[in-house]
Amino acid sequence: xxxxxxxxxxxxxxxxxxxxxxxxxxxxxxxxxxxxxxxxxxxxxxxxxxxxxxxxxxxxxxxxxxxxxxxxxxxxxxxxxxxxxxxxxxxxxxxxxxxxxxxxxxxxxxxxxxxxxxxxxxxxxxxxxxxxxxxxxxxxxxxxxxxxxxxxxxxxxxxxxxxxxxxxxxxxxxxxxxxxxxxxxxxxxxxxxxxxxxxxxxxxxxxxxxxxxxxxxxxxxxxxxxxxxxxxxxxxxxxxxxxxxxxxxxxxxxxxxxxxxxxxxxxxxxxxx
Amino acid sequence: xxxxxxxxxxxxxxxxxxxxxxxxxxxxxxxxxxxxxxxxxxxxxxxxxxxxxxxxxxxxxxxxxxxxxxxxxxxxxxxxxxxxxxxxxxxxxxxxxxxxxxxxxxxxxxxxxxxxxxxxxxxxxxxxxxxxxxxxxxxxxxxxxxxxxxxxxxxxxxxxxxxxxxxxxxxxxxxxxxxxxxxxxxxxxxxxxxxxxxxxxxxxxxxxxxxxxxxxxxxxxxxxxxxxxxxxxxxxxxxxxxxxxxxxxxxxxxxxxxxxxxxxxxxxxxxxx
Numbered sequence: 103x104x105x106x107x108x109x110x111x112x113x114x115x116x117x118x119x120x121x122x123x124x125x126x127x128x129x130x131x132x133x134x135x136x137x138x139x140x141x142x143x144x145x146x147x148x149x150x151x152x153x154x155x156x157x158x159x160x161x162x163x164x165x166x167x168x169x170x171x172x173x174x175x176x177x178x179x180x181x182x183x184x185x186x187x188x189x190x191x192x193x194x195x196x197x198x199x200x201x202x203x204x205x206x207x208x209x210x211x212x213x214x215x216x217x218x219x220x221x222x223x224x225x226x227x228x229x230x231x232x233x234x235x236x237x238x239x240x241x242x243x244x245x246x247x248x249x250x251x252x253x254x255x256x257x258x259x260x261x262x263x264x265x266x267x268x269x270x271x272x273x274x275x276x277x278x279x280x281x282x283x284x285x286x287x288x289x290x291x292x293x294x295x296x297x298x299x300x301x302x303x304x305x306x307x308x309x310x311x312x313x314x315x316x317x318x319x320x321x322x323x324x325x326x327x328x329x330x331x332x333x334x335x336x337x338x339x340x341x342x343x344x345x346x347x348x349x350x351x352x353x354x355x356x357x358x359x360x361x362x363x364x365x366x367x368x369x370x371x372x373x374x375x
Numbered sequence: 376x377x378x379x380x381x382x383x384x385x386x387x388x389x390x391x392x393x394x395x396x397x398x399x400x401x402x403x404x405x406x407x408x409x410x411x412x413x414x415x416x417x418x419x420x421x422x423x424x425x426x427x428x429x430x431x432x433x434x435x436x437x438x439x440x441x442x443x444x445x446x447x448x449x450x451x452x453x454x455x456x457x458x459x460x461x462x463x464x465x466x467x468x469x470x471x472x473x474x475x476x477x478x479x480x481x482x483x484x485x486x487x488x489x490x491x492x493x494x495x496x497x498x499x500x501x502x503x504x505x506x507x508x509x510x511x512x513x514x515x516x517x518x519x520x521x522x523x524x525x526x527x528x529x530x531x532x533x534x535x536x537x538x539x540x541x542x543x544x545x546x547x548x549x550x551x552x553x554x555x556x557x558x559x560x561x562x563x564x565x566x567x568x569x570x571x572x573x574x575x576x577x578x579x580x581x582x583x584x585x586x587x588x589x590x591x592x593x594x595x596x597x598x599x600x601x602x603x604x605x606x607x608x609x610x611x612x613x614x615x616x617x618x619x620x621x622x623x624x625x626x627x628x629x630x631x632x633x634x635x636x637x638x639x640x641x642x643x644x645x646x647x648x
Binding site (some may be wrong): 106113117118121122126130141168192193197200208209224227228240262263265271315356358362363366374 | 387391393394396397399403404405415420445447461463466468469470472473476479481482483489497500501504508536539543631634635639645648
């Protein structure tokens, strides 16, 4: 079977269009798609070039290409809509009914989602990223009073990427602290972070999966052995339960899911930055 | 003027729905929106609860709430569509024309975009994040042979968040190296990274903005003085031009824009992970 072209045309980064496109295309697993991103299509000239590219794919492949577009500017949108691809208008489709419902015209301003941002939000986002890096893996505990949440869990449960995602995507200040075997032996919240008890959020994981992840990194010693992983995970979960620390099982979850689950369960503000 | 409610209903993380919703709402600047996220709406019961919440907002505010939904399951979508809000169906609207065009039925599988992922992709994504952290700010230069790109620039141009974003969102291995005043004095690519010349990508910035950013962190010494910033930026840009290192001005760009611009200009693979 031939691959089917799917073009993602956007006037900015194309991240939203690509995510939406992938979500839709993933609903059609029998078909193989060849995705081509055309971000920053923000002038008439670039739009015309995009049309040439789409139309040449019509010749190359037997099937008509799909075109997913998030384009604010009417002129550019119209140019793209006249290509020989099948046009999916992910903005225009909703702008008109919104104008009607809200009783005002849309501003037709490009890029307010991933575009130029107000300096204050930008600064606080960068500060959140720097905070996550500075406090990664249990260092600079003295700064935890500035954290909105402190993720705890045994080694290799995904604490670091989840913290970074929360800081980058939502501007939330997150620290993370590893529960070491020595910590777990005590059966108590580690002394060093006792003060921040109310900010703790646990990550757990299936011991089998954990052993697999650890083996990919360091096969040496007991660290990656299944028995060790079973011990650590069961002690960590027992601690979470005893201390009423909310926790989530990271085994089959993506970083996005872990991040949004934490926001949801911890009742944090959820503003994209 | 009263705030208008905008509900974001999703069966998974709601990140896509929220981004799309914010992009659309940002087109109507005169109106103040109060956004409520209802992620993980993946059962009939949760859908019914969501409807109760939407309908109670109708009573609370004079205006009808807006409802943006990315819901795969038909039953759940139908329940939400029967609320008293104005329903914007960001999946269903496109699924039917796609089914028609592709000649196959959709799989109606929830969450293939930010959902459970194949372990191989997941592992390489985490590896990219760990790589970005390990090589942040000019350390572990010996590992740069594994990098797809090495971001260079003077202090506080956004190298770190851009590297992390590229690793988290696209699974790309990115290192970053700071151009120090001592490096810039030589007028040459720093010795330590000469070997990786072809992987270098520059970030520049307006000196005024740079001085402002630096002042917010360390007001001490010459580091944040405008003259110093002007010197560093002009030397860095001269170096980029002389050595034909591609570069981009970070002044008015978001992290997403910097990341996608680098992918675009450096011709990197752009797969969401």
